[in-house]
Amino acid sequence: MSDQPIITKPSNDARQGDVVSQTKDKGWFYTDTVKEHFFHPKNFMDNEETYGEAAMGMVGSPACGDAMKIWIKVDPATQKITDMKWKTFGCGSAIASTSMMSVMVTENGGVTLEEARKLRPQDIMERLGGLPARKVHCSVLGDKALRAAINDWYRQQGQNDNVQVEQGRIIDKVLKITDHDIEEAVLDGADTLEKVQAKTKVGTGDPSCIPEVENLIRFYKDKYFGHEQGA
Amino acid sequence: MKEIYLDHAATTYVDPRVLEAMLPYFSDVYANPSSFHTPGMRAKEAVTDARASIAKNLNCREEEVVFTAGGTESDNLAIVGTVRANVAKGKHVITTAIEHHAVLEVLVHLQKKGEVELTILPVDKFGMVSVDDVEKALRPDTILVSIMYANNEIGTIQPIADIGRAILKWRKAQATPSLFPYFHSDACQAAGALDLDVEKLHVDLLTLNGSKIYGPKGVGMLYVRRGVKLEPLIRGGGQERNVRSGTENVPGIVGFATALHLAQAEKEVENARLTKLRDRLTEGLLAIPKTRLNGHLTERLPNSVNISFLDIEGEAAVLYLDAEGIYVSTGSACASTSLDPSHVIIATGLSYEGAHGSMRFTFGHRTTAEDIEKVIEVMPGIVAKLRHMSPVNLDMKYFA
Numbered sequence: 001m002s003d004q005p006i007i008t009k010p011s012n013d014a015r016q017g018d019v020v021s022q023t024k025d026k027g028w029f030y031t032d033t034v035k036e037h038f039f040h041p042k043n044f045m046d047n048e049e050t051y052g053e054a055a056m057g058m059v060g061s062p063a064c065g066d067a068m069k070i071w072i073k074v075d076p077a078t079q080k081i082t083d084m085k086w087k088t089f090g091c092g093s094a095i096a097s098t099s100m101m102s103v104m105v106t107e108n109g110g111v112t113l114e115e116a117r118k119l120r121p122q123d124i125m126e127r128l129g130g131l132p133a134r135k136v137h138c139s140v141l142g143d144k145a146l147r148a149a150i151n152d153w154y155r156q157q158g159q160n161d162n163v164q165v166e167q168g169r170i171i172d173k174v175l176k177i178t179d180h181d182i183e184e185a186v187l188d189g190a191d192t193l194e195k196v197q198a199k200t201k202v203g204t205g206d207p208s209c210i211p212e213v214e215n216l217i218r219f220y221k222d223k224y225f226g227h228e229q230g231a
Numbered sequence: 232m233k234e235i236y237l238d239h240a241a242t243t244y245v246d247p248r249v250l251e252a253m254l255p256y257f258s259d260v261y262a263n264p265s266s267f268h269t270p271g272m273r274a275k276e277a278v279t280d281a282r283a284s285i286a287k288n289l290n291c292r293e294e295e296v297v298f299t300a301g302g303t304e305s306d307n308l309a310i311v312g313t314v315r316a317n318v319a320k321g322k323h324v325i326t327t328a329i330e331h332h333a334v335l336e337v338l339v340h341l342q343k344k345g346e347v348e349l350t351i352l353p354v355d356k357f358g359m360v361s362v363d364d365v366e367k368a369l370r371p372d373t374i375l376v377s378i379m380y381a382n383n384e385i386g387t388i389q390p391i392a393d394i395g396r397a398i399l400k401w402r403k404a405q406a407t408p409s410l411f412p413y414f415h416s417d418a419c420q421a422a423g424a425l426d427l428d429v430e431k432l433h434v435d436l437l438t439l440n441g442s443k444i445y446g447p448k449g450v451g452m453l454y455v456r457r458g459v460k461l462e463p464l465i466r467g468g469g470q471e472r473n474v475r476s477g478t479e480n481v482p483g484i485v486g487f488a489t490a491l492h493l494a495q496a497e498k499e500v501e502n503a504r505l506t507k508l509r510d511r512l513t514e515g516l517l518a519i520p521k522t523r524l525n526g527h528l529t530e531r532l533p534n535s536v537n538i539s540f541l542d543i544e545g546e547a548a549v550l551y552l553d554a555e556g557i558y559v560s561t562g563s564a565c566a567s568t569s570l571d572p573s574h575v576i577i578a579t580g581l582s583y584e585g586a587h588g589s590m591r592f593t594f595g596h597r598t599t600a601e602d603i604e605k606v607i608e609v610m611p612g613i614v615a616k617l618r619h620m621s622p623v624n625l626d627m628k629y630f631a
Contacts, residue, residue, distance in 0.1 A: 041620065046619075062542070062544075062583075062584040062587065063583040063584050063587075065544060065564045065572070065583075065587050067622055068622065087620060087621060087622035088621065088622065089544055091545075091547055091563065092546055092547055092550045094544075095620065204571075
């Protein structure tokens with residue numbers, strides 16, 4: 001496991017290999033790696049009291065089915081993550097994704113904050129050996145919570161210049177989904193609200209943003225794929 | 232590890248007695264019942280006997296039994312068939328918020344196509360439809376009322392006979408006594424436990440299938456009261472009095488009839504046994520803090536317990552139970568193909584937070600008291616572990 005490199009840029013291979021078609025499902029619903037992380041979660045927050053001062057980030061809400069809270073400890077000299085703890089409310093794939101992410105950012109002496117910020121859901125999915133197609137949206141919140149925790153750490157250090165707001169403009173306030181996330185989903189082939197939701201969960205946290213999401217989908221479809229006939 | 236299957240509302244195993252009854256009709260008596268020769272006559276006889284047995288259990292006429300390929304097809308035939316055959320009478324349909332997808336999805340589709348005007352009645356916090364609400368929703372152009380007999384997710388039993396009587400009264404009170412609206416009920420979940428006498432229920436259309444009553448999958452029926460006009464969904468050779476074409480699934484039909492007969496003959500003894508298990512599991516699980524029973528405490532199927540556990544997500548709990556050899560379902564969105572949790576549990580007024588943590592335990596003939604004790608023993612640990620892993624600690628107001 002530890003000899004696998006961390007993927008900081010999603011390759012086309014990762015994108016194509018990350019989703020398991022439902023019609024081809026055989027045997028257990030999840031891969032053995034997902035099961036291992038689900039049944040034996042790594043680095044989960046056992047006792048918050050002993051961890052009180054650490055930087056923390058949270059995303060999601062129980063109403064939309066997923067909520068994640070992440071704590072990190074960072075070595076100020078190297079800017080490497082030395083420890084990460086988490087708590088997740090969610091299904092098997094949400095729990096396994098957070099657990100895997102905690103391994104990825106702390107293994108081999110830890111990654112730098114800069115590297116950690118580049119971590120993508122696709123990278124986590126690939127390390128998990130893939131997730132079923134309809135589970136993809138459950139794995140897309142962990143990296144957001146991690147970036148929120150990184151910002152919190154910089155704030156604690158008084159380095160407000162290093163705080164990075166989410167790339168793009170926040171559309172779903174509860175899930176912190178941005179217009180950039182929607183653009184990515186459209187580029188990945190999601191051409192309807194339902195498909196974009198399947199990838200991002202946008203609108204399940206804050207349904208009032210759905211009309212805006214639909215506008216953005218139309219905008220990005222036009223931008224990248226041109227006008228469809230009769231549309 | 233002993234496996235404990237508690238998902239009988241999803242489907243049951245085939246009772247060995249049912250399987251035995253079916254076996255001759257695969258390779259020995261295999262001819263087409265429509266064929267005009269001796270083997271054909273033998274097959275036809277099997278279908279006729281099956282139909283007679285079912286008619287007896289439903290207190291209906293043999294010609295009112297239409298065999299189909301399952302519950303979903305029966306629901307589709309009842310709804311689409313009624314709507315399209317009776318366009319001149321109107322297009323208003325009444326249903327409820329907790330129907331099975333085989334009813335709701337069909338009606339919502341027809342509504343989109345402009346073929347029906349739809350009234351979807353709410354339910355109370357126990358999942359119960361009010362007879363008053365049905366009466367108030369009736370209109371001169373109402374052609375169909377479709378209300379399930381017992382719910383597949385929370386087990387709540389609807390007052391079908393009372394609703395049937397109210398509809399009859401309303402029909403008679405019209406200026407010229409009317410045959411409309413027809414009254415349809417999906418009784419797939421009810422067939423193993425409740426009385427199916429169509430004269431007592433006052434239904435015109437009744438959906439039943441094999442796969443919930445220890446019969447084979449892929450076979451079901453629609454009871455169609457004499458005089459009820461349906462447009463067929465499937466055309467062809469004119470079988471089933473032209474309502475449902477296609478060569479009869481003879482082994483399936485024999486198996487379904489046998490299963491229905493056994494279920495109805497044994498239901499009183501089995502209901503008493505299951506009710507004890509149900510009440511023991513309900514009590515045992517509600518002893519866990521921050522839990523809530525979904526469905527009605529007493530007006531509920533004897534084999535059904537649905538409980539929400541706050542602060543955890545149902546799919547995760549299903550998987551932990553799976554690892555213990557205990558097989559159940561959840562109303563969580565994560566276990567479905569949509570992003571929304573169970574429409575049934577939401578319809579009872581429970582918050583999304585509560586619905587995501589809902590779990591359904593449904594028992595069957597092979598479920599024992601020891602099985603139930605095992606669930607009561609392992610569940611608190613699983614809930615505690617997942618709550619410990621969860622960053623949320625919600626107020627009980629989410630169960631209000």
